[in-house]
Amino acid sequence: MTEKKTMFKWFWVWDFEKEEEWLNDMAMNGWVLSSVGLCTYTFEKCQPGEYAVRLEMHEMDESYISFMKDTGAEYVGRMVAWIYFRKKTEDGPFDLFSDIDSRVRHLNRISWVLGCCCGMNLLIGFNNNLQGFRFAWINLFCAALLTYCLGRIHGKKEALERERRLHE
8 A cells, every 4th residue: 555645735826836846845755746635735655756746727628638648647636726737757857838928828827717706706895895794804805815816926927028028
C-alpha cells in the first residue's frame, strides 16, 4: 500500500503560482499530489523529483482532459474551477501555457469568474441592505475582497504585457 498524507493549506486565487510552486516542492521532496479538495491536499509517496504538477482554471471539458492524457499528463482532480495535472519529469518539460498570450488568456478567465462573483455579491449586498437585512455587509465585504483579487490579477496581466513589449 502506498504511503499517503493529507495537508490543509489555504491559497488566495491570485496566488495560484505559489500553490503550484508548493505542490512541486512537495514532489521534489518525494510527495506527489494524488487528490485535491477545498484547502485539502492528499499526497502519496514518490521518488523525489519524479513528478511535475500544474494547475489551471479551466471549465470541465472531457476532451481537454483527454488531450492532456495524450501528452502524458495525469488528471489528479478538480477543486471548484481549478484543474490539477501531474506528469513524470522523465517525459520532458511540462507547461500548460506555451507563451505570454496563453498566460494572459488564463488570467482573463480568472478575471471573468472573479468579476461575475464580485458583481453578484455587490447586487446581493445592496439589495439586502435596502431590505434592511442585518448581515448585508457580508456580501459587500466579499465584493471588496473580490475587487482586491481582480486588482492582483490585473497586476499580473500588466506585468505580462510589459514582458511582451520587451520581447517585441
